[in-house]
Amino acid sequence: MASSLDYDADKDVGLKKGAWSGEEDQKLIAYIKRYGIWNWNHMAKPAGLSRSGKSCRLRWMNYLRPNLKHGNFTKEEEETIIRLHRKLGNRWAAIAAKLHGRTDNEIKNYWNARLKKHSKSEEAAAAHSPKNSNIVAAQEASGGSSSSNSTAATTEPASSEEYNDPAVPLARLWSNDTETSSGNTTESVFDQVGSPQEQHLLIPVSEGTCMTMEEDFQETMSMIIAAEGFYSPYPNLQESLSREYLIYDLWDN
DNA sequence: AAAACATACAACCGCATCACT
DNA sequence: AAGTGATGCGGTTGTATGTTT
Numbered sequence: 001m002a003s004s005l006d007y008d009a010d011k012d013v014g015l016k017k018g019a020w021s022g023e024e025d026q027k028l029i030a031y032i033k034r035y036g037i038w039n040w041n042h043m044a045k046p047a048g049l050s051r052s053g054k055s056c057r058l059r060w061m062n063y064l065r066p067n068l069k070h071g072n073f074t075k076e077e078e079e080t081i082i083r084l085h086r087k088l089g090n091r092w093a094a095i096a097a098k099l100h101g102r103t104d105n106e107i108k109n110y111w112n113a114r115l116k117k118h119s120k121s122e123e124a125a126a127a128h129s130p131k132n133s134n135i136v137a138a139q140e141a142s143g144g145s146s147s148s149n150s151t152a153a154t155t156e157p158a159s160s161e162e163y164n165d166p167a168v169p170l171a172r173l174w175s176n177d178t179e180t181s182s183g184n185t186t187e188s189v190f191d192q193v194g195s196p197q198e199q200h201l202l203i204p205v206s207e208g209t210c211m212t213m214e215e216d217f218q219e220t221m222s223m224i225i226a227a228e229g230f231y232s233p234y235p236n237l238q239e240s241l242s243r244e245y246l247i248y249d250l251w252d253n
Numbered sequence: 254a255a256a257a258c259a260t261a262c263a264a265c266c267g268c269a270t271c272a273c274t
Numbered sequence: 275a276a277g278t279g280a281t282g283c284g285g286t287t288g289t290a291t292g293t294t295t
Contacts, residue, residue: 019263041280057281058264093283108284109262
C-alpha cells in the first residue's frame with residue numbers, strides 16, 4: 001500500500017519537485033510559525049506551496065526546523081557517530097536523536113561519504129588485516145591520533161564556532177519560539193481555537209469574524225511581501241530569510 | 254581554460270509502523 | 275480485527291560545487 005504521503009508521486013503530477021526555493025522555504029516556515037504542524041498533506045495548499053506533504057515534511061525536518069546545526073561535524077560528533085553506529089548500525093534516526101541539532105539524513109550522508117572513501121583504502125588494508133571492518137576503518141580514520149590524515153575526513157571537523165556560525169540565522173528565526181524538542185511549535189492559533197479540522201479551516205481574526213486559514217495566510221503574506229529589508233544568512237536564502245524576520249515581527253507584535 | 258572526475262548534500266522513493274475508526 | 279490515513283525511516287538518486295588533469 002502506498003502511504004498517504006506517497007500519493008503525490010502517483011497522482012499529483014502538478015506538484016513541484018526538486019530543490020526548494022527561498023520563497024518556498026519562507027512560506028513553509030511562516031505557515032508553521034503561524035499555524036503549527038497539524039497535517040502535512042493538508043498544509044501545503046493553504047501555505048501556498050505546490051508541494052506534496054511529504055516534501056514539505058522532509059524540507060522542514062531536514063533543513064528548516066529550528067535549532068538545526070548546519071556545517072561540518074565536530075570531532076566530538078564524529079566520534080559519537082562512529083560509536084553509535086557500531087552499536088546501532090544504520091539506525092540513523094536513533095543516532096540523530098543522540099546528536100542534538102543533526103538530522104538522520106545528514107548523518108547518513110556523512111557516514112556514507114566516509115564509507116565510500118574508506119571502502120577503497122580498506123580494500124587495500126584488508127590485504128594486511130582481513131578482519132578490518134568499515135566501522136573500524138572509519139574509526140581509525142577519524143580517530144584522535146594527530147595523524148588523522150584520513151581520506152574520510154576531507155570535510156575536516158570544524159571547531160564548535162565554525163559549525164555554529166551557519167546555523168545562527170535559522171536559530172535566530174526561532175529564538176523566541178516555544179517549541180517541543182522535536183521542533184514542532186507548540187503554540188499556535190489552534191491552542192485557542194481548536195484544530196483546523198475542528199474549525200473547518202476557519203480561524204478567528206477579530207471579534208465575531210473568521211476567515212479561512214488560506215485567506216488569512218495570503219493576507220499576511222501580502223503584507224510581508226510588500227516589506228523591505230534584508231538579512232543574509234545564507235546566500236541562496238537571502239531574501240526569504242530576511243522576509244522571515246519581518247514575518248515574525250508582524251506576528252509577534 | 255575546459256573537460257573529466259570526485260564529493261557533499263538535498264531531495265525523492267518505497268516501505269514499515271503507528272494511530273485512529 | 276481490519277482498513278485507512280499519517281508519519282517516520284533508510285536506501286538511493288540527482289545535482290551543484292569543488293578539484294584534478
